Each structure stands twice: as C-alpha cells, then as structure tokens.
Amino acid sequence: MALKLKGVEYEFIEEDLSNKSELLLKYNPVHKKVPVLLHNGKPIVESLIIIEYIDQTWEGPAILPQDPYERAMARFWAKLLDEKCFPAMRKACWSTGEEREKNTEELLEHLTFLESEIKGKKFFGGDTIGLLDIAANFIAHWFIIIGELVGVEPITEDNFPNLNKWMDEYTNSSFVKENLPPKDKLVAVFKARIQALTETK
Secondary structure, three states: OHHHHHOOOOOOOOOOOOOOOHHHHHHOOOOOOOOEEEEOOEEEEOHHHHHHHHHHHOOOOOOOOOOHHHHHHHHHHHHHHHHHHHHHHHHHHHOOHHHHHHHHHHHHHHHHHHHHHHOOOOEOOEOOOOHHHHHOHHHHHHHHHHHHHHOOOOOOOOOOHHHHHHHHHHHHOHHHHHHOOOHHHHHHHHHHHHHHHHHHO
C-alpha cells in the first residue's frame, strides 16, 4: 500500500506461510515472517519499519506527518495497532467460547481508543491517507469479513460511529479500491481456513 501511495513500481511475491520458502528464511531469518521489502538487495522487515523506510526513501505524498509531535503520535498509535489491536483482533476471530468473549472485550477496549482518535477526521492523518490508515488497513478490510463469518461483533454505526465512518471513507477511496484484493476472494480464503480449523478440533 505504501509503495503504491508513492507511485513506486515493484514485484510482489506471494508467500505460502504453511510452507515457507528459502527466500523468506534467507531474508528474514529472525522472525521468518512476511512482509519483507527487498531494496537494492537489502531486506527490510516488520510492517511499520517498512512503511517508514518507504516514506524516507522515495518522493511522493508524505506518509508520516511532517510535524515532530504529530509524527511521534502517529508512531504511538501505529504501534498500538500493531502490538495490541491486531493480536487481540486475531485472537477474537480465531478463538471460541469464553476465550473469544475475553479476547473480544480486549479488542473493544483498543477500538474505543481508536474511536476517540479518529473523531472529527476524514482519515487518521487528516484529509489524506497516512501511516495510521495503512496500519489500520486490517480493521477496514479483513476484520469485517472474518467477523461476519465467525460471529465477532463488527464495527457499526451504533457502537463505533467514527471508526465506521472512517472505514467507509477509506475503503471507498479510489486509491484503496485499486489496491486491495476483492472481497469475494478474501471470503473464500477465510471460509477455507475456518473449515480447516473446525475439522482439526
């Protein structure tokens, strides 16, 4: 998403995480996970680090705010999304019973903070898509799909009106529409995963 925002041409290599390639293990031997950005033969890993690297390396629309305070706050919220909100969301969607209830409560707590942060804004960074919007992409896109499939409470106009409005703005922007996989493709992928998890229980 960040490369597209900067207008940078790149080659995308899809990784089978159930059978990790030698290429992935070579360029990310520490965490052995995606994403990995390979630039001039050098690997950069971890989503937020990659986004900042892209912003500093290529010209184009700024992804991080120019103001030092706003930039620091954007990093703070992006870290919350990456280290707290995303894990809670993943656990809420892929757990069951009491464990799901517990994980969903934690998720809703994190979303409440984001609800306040986005209030009165079109995007997290203001009028244009920036670091936080890219970091929160998983909320606007795949969480809604998985949540509907597994029965986790979605983000609606009633419970999170500001986040709901942001999701509409974000997913309906022409830039995002052009660069996200089709919903029906994701539904098929997630249904297959849910079925596989059900069969292993």
